Amino acid sequence: MTELHALIAMQANQHNTAAISETLERIARQPGFRGVRTQSWALCEAALQRGYDGPLPHLFFVQKISHGERLALD
Template identity: 65%
Template sequence: MAETLERIARQPGCHGVRTQSWALFQNARSHGYAGQLPQLFYLQKTGHGERLLLAL
């Protein structure tokens, strides 16, 4: 179960994917999974034509 949840957490962090991933995490908890849940990352949506700034 932990490996599956880790794989889900590495998906792109778009809003829809993040919402579905969180629902799966909650389902795992409701079925007795007691392990630590991985952190969900998200992508910041930008407008068309905006410059992207990369942080090092």
């Protein structure tokens, strides 16, 4: 995370919106677990705070599925 924040900061300082967009797209392709989404959104917010005005990628989420009825331990 530290390296990604530094990368976005460097790209924003260089006003390289194409590179920021590419970095955010790469981040958005990570698995959509809750913690990963939270970190990915924090990186998107960091880009916005540094002046990025391009489109933000869609962050997907992993949906839990049922594997049948719960086992009851007696």
